Amino acid sequence: MWNTIVNSTPEIFWAGIKFTIPLTLISFAIGFVIAVVTALVRISHPKGNPIFAGLWELLKLFLSFYVWLFRSTPLLVQLFIVFFGLPNIGIQFDAFTAGIITFSLNTGAYCSETVRGAISSIPDSQWEAAYSIGMTYRQVLFRIVFPQALRVALPPLSNSFIGLVKDTSLASSITILEMFMVSQQIAAKNYEPLLMYSIVAIVYAVFCTVLSIAQYYLEKYMSRYVQVTGE
Amino acid sequence: MIRLEHVDKQYADHHALNDINVEFPEHETTVILGPSGAGKSTLLRSLNLLERPQSGAYQINDETVDFSKELPTSQILRVRRKTGMVFQSWNLFPHLTILQNITEGPIHVLKQPKAQAEQVATELLKQVGLDGTQHRYPSQLSGGQQQRISICRALAMNPEYILFDEPTSALDPELEAQVLHVLLNLAQSKQSMVVVTHNMEFARRVATKIVFVEDGKIEFDGTPAEFFDHPTERIHDFLNGMQF
Helix, strand or coil: CHHHHHHHHHHHHHHHHHHHHHHHHHHHHHHHHHHHHHHHHHHCCCCCCHHHHHHHHHHHHHHHHHHHHHHHCCHHHHHHHHHHHHHHHCCCCCHHHHHHHHHHHHHHHHHHHHHHHHHHHCCHHHHHHHHHCCCCHHHHHHHHHHHHHHHHHHHHHHHHHHHHHHHHHHHHHHCCCCHHHHHHHHHHHHCCHHHHHHHHHHHHHHHHHHHHHHHHHHHHHHCCCCCCCCC | CEEEEEEEEEECCEEEEEEEEEEECCCCEEEEECCCCCCHHHHHHHHCCCCCCCEEEEEECCEEEECCCCCCHHHHHHHHHHEEEECCCCCCCCCCCHHHHHHHHHHHCCCCCHHHHHHHHHHHHHHCCCCCCCCCCHHHCCHHHHHHHHHHHHHHCCCCEEEEECCCCCCCHHHHHHHHHHHHHHHHCCCCEEEECCCHHHHHHHCCEEEEEECCEEEEEECHHHHHHCCCHHHHHHHHHCCC
């Protein structure tokens, strides 16, 4: 048994370095950008030119639809539609690209709600104080509200991030050779499913633990201006 | 000079400002008094356009605002740069240091060089007795200290008027005295100010003009001497109500 562990663990770990981690990092980075843009558009109130305002409302409607769609359907089904389904209408991606697209859109939908909630949680008095020194909407948003909102959003965003690490195991179903897929393949050869799946579970846990530790320090840094009671 | 003419603001069930006609002279301290819910704050917040009355004219020095029209963003920004605001609960930016709180406007709105803005900020901190707090965060200071910082934040923009919205209502008496002392110094330096307050002592000693507001209307507009020494029946009741 010891031999099996020593032989297969590096292989599984390597699949994590090669696929699981890049899938997670790239998808979360893109997803976060989508989330911020979606949240900012959805909280905005266009004024002035009625044609522009109309188009903007349409965009808001479209983004609400996008968030609804990706939160209301299973991630596995979304992966299948993008990778196996879309080629039927002539849109074809390699497996890795299909994975990135689906994971980004999925995590973007969830995180946009997190970001939207975090922005609304910053009291109006902060907007007023910033307006009172003559700042524009954009300055208030990016210099005053957003930095504070990010602190509020960090724990739920970390949840989504850690969730995404584990969700990438679904990429095995669209032929991506990530950790879970590799552990399945080894188990099929050595008839040690309990051992193989336990190993892969531990490797996921290790990745997520590292992220949780990073979250702890990031939270500490971002809360540097908050006085801890009793200190 | 600030001048309001026929300024009106109505909510669905409530007439917040009812045909307001008033002037706030330059280089003087006007104190707005009145019972809770009378429209004092609404009146004050209209002056930097945080509230938007539905009709009437508002003139601040060379700028005239017509409340019945949609205001262009450029005008809103111009008016706000002429008016500094100090809030009841100070509303400092918690994620910025004290120095950054004060220099944020000068650097990013007035586009002053950072070194100059920081020099002015340090000078202002000295004036309010808080030099040395530059690199601390608001949460590390007392309410009275935070309020003095927020006065510095307003002053750093070099506004034509400073508006105070019940600046000491959230402070206990000792801290209140520190803040009032700063206001007194400002008044003596001929800073144009409009102050909403419940502190009668301050109104009597510092104000050059008193405006008494009730039910969205201006019930009195005159000097502190007239207000306190020859009150009308209503004002007499109001002043008596302050005592127990």
